[in-house]
Amino acid sequence: MYLQTLEPRNSSDVHFHNTRRTLERFTRYCQCATKRLSEITDYDLEEYLWLRKKDTWRGKPIKNVSLNNEIKMLNTCFAKAGPKEARGSGRANYGFVEHPPFINKLAHYSVTIRKGIF
Helix, strand or coil: CHHHHHHHHCCCHHHHHHHHHHHHHHHHHCCCCCCCHHHCCHHHHHHHHHHHHHCEECCEECCHHHHHHHHHHHHHHHHHCCCCCCCCCCCCCCCCCCCCCCCCCCCCCCCCCCCCCC
16 A cells, blocks of 8 residues: 555655565565564564675675665555554555554764775
C-alpha cells in the first residue's frame, strides 16, 4: 500500500524503484513473506542490517550511507503502517500495527583527503 501511495506522488521513478527493491530484499533476507505485519519486530530489522552488511557491490562493502538510505525507507514504510494519526493533509497512517518496528541509522564517517602525502 505504501508503494501504491508513493508512485503517483513522486516525480522520480528512482525512489519508487529503490524502495520496492529494499522492501523485496527485506522480505527475502528475513523470510517475512509468511509473517503478518504485526509479527515483524525490531530484531528483524537488525537481522536484515546484519545480513546486508555482508553484501558487496562491485567487490566492495556497502557504505553506511547506502545502508542508512535503506534503513530510512524501511522505517518510513513501517511508520506508515503504524497507528492512525493525522500527519498533515492526506498523510494519515494505515493503522495496521500498534508499535511499528524501528532501527536507528548507522554512524557514517567522513573521510578527509589530504593532498601531497605521496
